[in-house]
Amino acid sequence: MPAPSETKRYYITSPIYYVNDAPHIGHAYTTLACDVLARFMRLDGRRVKFLTGTDEHGQKVEKAAAAAGLAPKDFTDKVSQNFRDLAAAMNFSNDDFIRTTEPRHITASQAIWKAIAAHKSPKGRDNIYLGKYDGWYAVRDEAFYDEKELTTGPDGKKRAPSGAEVEWVEEPSYFFRLSDWQDWLLDYYETVKPDFIGPNTRRNEVISFVRGGLNDLSISRTTFKWGVPVPDAPGHVMYVWLDALTNYITAAGYPDENTEDFKTFWPADLHMVGKDIVRFHTVYWPAFLKAAGLEPPRRVFAHGWWTNEGQKISKSLGNVIEPNALIQKYGLDPVRYFLLREVPFGQDGDFSHRAMVGRLNGDLANDLGNLAQRVLSFVHKNGGAQVPPPGAFDAADDAMLAQARGILDAVRHLLTATSNAPEFHRALEAVWSVVTGANAYVDKQAPWTLRKTDPARMNTVLYTLAETLRCVALVLQPFMPQAMEKLLDQLAVPADARDFASLDAKAALTPGTSLPAPQGIFPRFVEEKA
Numbered sequence: 001m002p003a004p005s006e007t008k009r010y011y012i013t014s015p016i017y018y019v020n021d022a023p024h025i026g027h028a029y030t031t032l033a034c035d036v037l038a039r040f041m042r043l044d045g046r047r048v049k050f051l052t053g054t055d056e057h058g059q060k061v062e063k064a065a066a067a068a069g070l071a072p073k074d075f076t077d078k079v080s081q082n083f084r085d086l087a088a089a090m091n092f093s094n095d096d097f098i099r100t101t102e103p104r105h106i107t108a109s110q111a112i113w114k115a116i117a118a119h120k121s122p123k124g125r126d127n128i129y130l131g132k133y134d135g136w137y138a139v140r141d142e143a144f145y146d147e148k149e150l151t152t153g154p155d156g157k158k159r160a161p162s163g164a165e166v167e168w169v170e171e172p173s174y175f176f177r178l179s180d181w182q183d184w185l186l187d188y189y190e191t192v193k194p195d196f197i198g199p200n201t202r203r204n205e206v207i208s209f210v211r212g213g214l215n216d217l218s219i220s221r222t223t224f225k226w227g228v229p230v231p232d233a234p235g236h237v238m239y240v241w242l243d244a245l246t247n248y249i250t251a252a253g254y255p256d257e258n259t260e261d262f263k264t265f266w267p268a269d270l271h272m273v274g275k276d277i278v279r280f281h282t283v284y285w286p287a288f289l290k291a292a293g294l295e296p297p298r299r300v301f302a303h304g305w306w307t308n309e310g311q312k313i314s315k316s317l318g319n320v321i322e323p324n325a326l327i328q329k330y331g332l333d334p335v336r337y338f339l340l341r342e343v344p345f346g347q348d349g350d351f352s353h354r355a356m357v358g359r360l361n362g363d364l365a366n367d368l369g370n371l372a373q374r375v376l377s378f379v380h381k382n383g384g385a386q387v388p389p390p391g392a393f394d395a396a397d398d399a400m401l402a403q404a405r406g407i408l409d410a411v412r413h414l415l416t417a418t419s420n421a422p423e424f425h426r427a428l429e430a431v432w433s434v435v436t437g438a439n440a441y442v443d444k445q446a447p448w449t450l451r452k453t454d455p456a457r458m459n460t461v462l463y464t465l466a467e468t469l470r471c472v473a474l475v476l477q478p479f480m481p482q483a484m485e486k487l488l489d490q491l492a493v494p495a496d497a498r499d500f501a502s503l504d505a506k507a508a509l510t511p512g513t514s515l516p517a518p519q520g521i522f523p524r525f526v527e528e529k530a
């Protein structure tokens, strides 16, 4: 059994975003996944820290600033705001928003550098040494590549596996002795922390990459200036990924390891990332941390990528999906639901209008919205607008209530305990099996017929349904906070009885409580006529 203090905290991080691109669906997706987990854990009684922010250094951002005719700091001050606006538009509940240009982060980055330099590698050598980098670099990925990883396109240009163009770089550079960390890393993945990387497919890829051998990593650059200065090394700025990854500990108070925040929250429980940045988070980052005498995070999960109507999303194709446009068109909570329901989390997925409308009109408007509307309108008209007084429950009622009260355990398991967790799509499927069960129950029990034949039984059925809706709404809050707030308001559930402890039968609806007039929660999407 973990100690109580272990189970009571949860530190989740989203990647910090490069500010050169405008926010798009991919950015919204990674942080949405974090938001749902953060909200889930808070409702489940944990103390949560949820971090997101902007990654503002490096050559890519320096070039984008130059193209915009601005000094890098002025540029990042301006565009970083777009990501705060995204967080507000998506209703993210992050506790902190970090910018890598903040003084607290410069301090932390320089401190981790010094700590890495002060420790020896597992083979007893200096972790950092001065050398010269001769090799390929992709500014778009801010990553170094081996010749053998590259392909040459029909235009004769060499490209990284991501498709990014590479350029040849020769410059003095400090190196991190990553090659000495290979055995330690393999032992960490295989023995010490077998659940460090999810999903399993990514774990296998990382293990085979590390088995293939690791080169030392260039961790400073000298041909441009926009970065964190390397301590005591004029002309060198830190490799942007070393600086960027450090944000996760900056926000916990590093370099002061004695703060309440650091002691409570580090190591982080989960770094959520896209599949393109797995190597940085699962190879470089644990090695940097261990080299600095710090604990690695507990888990890194890599989700897949979205395409748009079957096509890769890119600025040049002009098919970037802007979160604000989606929210305006379909509503915020339907978008949040769709992104996590449509695609098995961890796999790639395709956004299409047809699929979005299918989920909105099917799962949300029909299955859940219609159920709530039917039950609540019926109670309003025929039950005196009060929570109905139940009589004795029969086996069908008991089964319905047991199913409703059991969802939390199923959802918690799928979000935290399976080897491919978090499995948002399966968690939502589990909730929908209760919704489907409730729709079958209402059809079978037919309260509209009971109104004439057996009003007492009608009340029991309506109570069972209202209580089922309460449980469903409580568990769905992390996914669709605004819509579920509306539903809980319509069930007159007090604000202090909306955490997961309230799923208990002891907090069930009180018969006789007045209910407000019901309103639809998920309007159907109606296509505009051409």
Ligand code: MSP
Binding pocket: 014, 015, 016, 017, 018, 025, 026, 027, 029, 030, 055, 244, 245, 246, 247, 272, 273, 274, 275, 276, 277, 304, 305, 306, 307, 313
């Ligand atoms: N700045 C780095 C992360 C540093 S974390 C210490 C970075 N930024 S990014 O803005 O390029 O990407 C941020 C996240 O967005 C990544 O997790 C990436 O996988 C995700 N996505 C970008 N495009 C995407 C899609 N089309 N689909 C899904 N997510 C994708 O990388």
